[in-house]
Amino acid sequence: MARLVVSGGVPLCGVLEAQGAKNSVLPIMAAALLADDDCVIEHCPDISDTDCAVEILSELGAFVSQKREADGSRTVYINASNALGFEIPDSMMRKMRSSVIFLGAILSRRGRALISFPGGCELGPRPIDIHISSLKKMGVRINEIHGFLDCECDKLCGTDIDLTFPSVGATENIMLASVLCDGETVINNAAKEPEIEDLQNFLNKMGASITGAGTGCIKIKGVSHLNGVRHRVIPDRIAVGTYLCAVAATRGNALIKNTEPGHMSSTLSFLTDCGCNIEVVDKDISISCDELHSVKHIRTMPYPGFPTDMQAVFMSLMTKAKGNSVFVETIFENRFKHVGELHRMGAKITTDGRVAVVEGVKKLYGARVESTDLRGGASLVIAALTAEGTSIIDNVYHIDRGYDHIEKSLTALGAKIIREQ
Numbered sequence: 027m028a029r030l031v032v033s034g035g036v037p038l039c040g041v042l043e044a045q046g047a048k049n050s051v052l053p054i055m056a057a058a059l060l061a062d063d064d065c066v067i068e069h070c071p072d073i074s075d076t077d078c079a080v081e082i083l084s085e086l087g088a089f090v091s092q093k094r095e096a097d098g099s100r101t102v103y104i105n106a107s108n109a110l111g112f113e114i115p116d117s118m119m120r121k122m123r124s125s126v127i128f129l130g131a132i133l134s135r136r137g138r139a140l141i142s143f144p145g146g147c148e149l150g151p152r153p154i155d156i157h158i159s160s161l162k163k164m165g166v167r168i169n170e171i172h173g174f175l176d177c178e179c180d181k182l183c184g185t186d187i188d189l190t191f192p193s194v195g196a197t198e199n200i201m202l203a204s205v206l207c208d209g210e211t212v213i214n215n216a217a218k219e220p221e222i223e224d225l226q227n228f229l230n231k232m233g234a235s236i237t238g239a240g241t242g243c244i245k246i247k248g249v250s251h252l253n254g255v256r257h258r259v260i261p262d263r264i265a266v267g268t269y270l271c272a273v274a275a276t277r278g279n280a281l282i283k284n285t286e287p288g289h290m291s292s293t294l295s296f297l298t299d300c301g302c303n304i305e306v307v308d309k310d311i312s313i314s315c316d317e318l319h320s321v322k323h324i325r326t327m328p329y330p331g332f333p334t335d336m337q338a339v340f341m342s343l344m345t346k347a348k349g350n351s352v353f354v355e356t357i358f359e360n361r362f363k364h365v366g367e368l369h370r371m372g373a374k375i376t377t378d379g380r381v382a383v384v385e386g387v388k389k390l391y392g393a394r395v396e397s398t399d400l401r402g403g404a405s406l407v408i409a410a411l412t413a414e415g416t417s418i419i420d421n422v423y424h425i426d427r428g429y430d431h432i433e434k435s436l437t438a439l440g441a442k443i444i445r446e447q
């Protein structure tokens with residue numbers, strides 16, 4: 027199993043390009059199933075979740091090829107004309123639970139879908155009740171048997187759907203299920219994440235008629251046909267936020283290019299609040315930090331609030347800030363698994379349910395730690411970069427799910443970090 031070896035104490039300085047958004051690529055690759063000619067998706071991050079999505083498309087019968095670009099990103103070519111499959115094997119669902127995002131597209135294309143329950147993950151049970159109730163309202167018959175969802179529909183019908191929670195995945199599944207069906211679908215209390223807007227832009231380029239992404243109300247007028255298109259996915263706001271925190275934690279000075287600062291308002295304001303100097307010029311963000319003080323209260327919220335995906339990463343930054351911080355994780359049930367590993371490095375954090383209190387310390391110390399999940403793993407890398415001494419971070423596969431060669435990006439900023447197989 028690969029691991030990262032990090033020698034801490036080096037201020038990160040230099041220039042980095044933003045990677046493509048993991049949470050855009052997945053629904054957009056699912057959307058490519060809805061055309062019978064070529065889709066070309068540019069700026070895909072070179073991460074294992076992209077591999078999983080390619081595997082699923084191939085399993086369904088689509089022709090998929092990829093090209094590694096000079097900037098390290100991938101261009102993915104998809105032709106779904108032969109995608110007659112409707113089943114995602116259990117092994118693939120278990121490898122990437124967000125594969126459930128393919129459900130709406132498969133139903134839209136085949137009127138049938140057989141997937142295993144995505145099941146829980148490190149963050150908690152991860153139910154899909156909102157997905158299921160919404161698809162049933164559109165006319166899908168869903169049998170939940172022996173851990174499988176056997177879905178069938180004669181015809182998907184547009185309808186009004188009120189989400190009980192602005193679920194990102196459920197919003198995307200409804201958009202993908204309704205884009206080719208009769209009538210209009212209105213999603214109320216829809217998720218507002220930028221990745222939803224990216225999906226709307228991709229689908230509308232294909233010939234769809236969708237409005238409202240980014241607001242709480244999305245309207246999808248069904249159309250009869252979609253064409254293959256070329257699309258460049260948006261920058262990954264969480265990966266950019268992660269590297270900004272790494273630079274701040276090491277008291278460095280860096281520039282991250284080709285970002286979407288408008289997607290990161292809450293993250294940038296928290297970084298400013300804790301003492302970072304942030305400058306935004308067009309798509310580029312520069313950051314430097316001399317002294318870090320704590321942000322007293324951090325509450326994760328649906329977009330445009332502070333992202334749950336930034337919680338672990340920002341907590342790592344707060345472990346060495348002057349003063350205390352209180353984190354409230356309102357989105358996932360169990361998203362403090364990184365705390366135990368940060369303790370091993372000398373962090374002072376107490377948790378009680380969804381609340382974590384961080385008491386800033388002067389020093390962290392290198393230790394052997396284990397990544398517990400994608401963003402928790404990234405938080406350990408940040409802690410290791412600022413710790414005294416050397417750290418070893420195991421289970422790097424979690425980190426590789428969402429960060430494009432994290433050690434290369436950090437080395438480009440001067441970090442002493444190597445990957446050992």
Ligand code: EPZ
Pocket residue numbers: 048049052124151152153154155156157158191192193194195196217334335357358359400401428
């Ligand atoms: C997406 O997950 C992202 N993943 C997550 O990023 C992100 O943390 C999350 O949205 C919230 O922003 C992708 O886009 C691939 P949700 P998703 O449906 O769609 C509950 C990362 O690190 N819920 O908005 O699964 C659920 O349990 C990942 O990049 C139900 O109760 O998130 C959770 O508590 C992690 N029933 C909350 O809603 C449902 O049917 C948010 O879930 C669906 C969700």
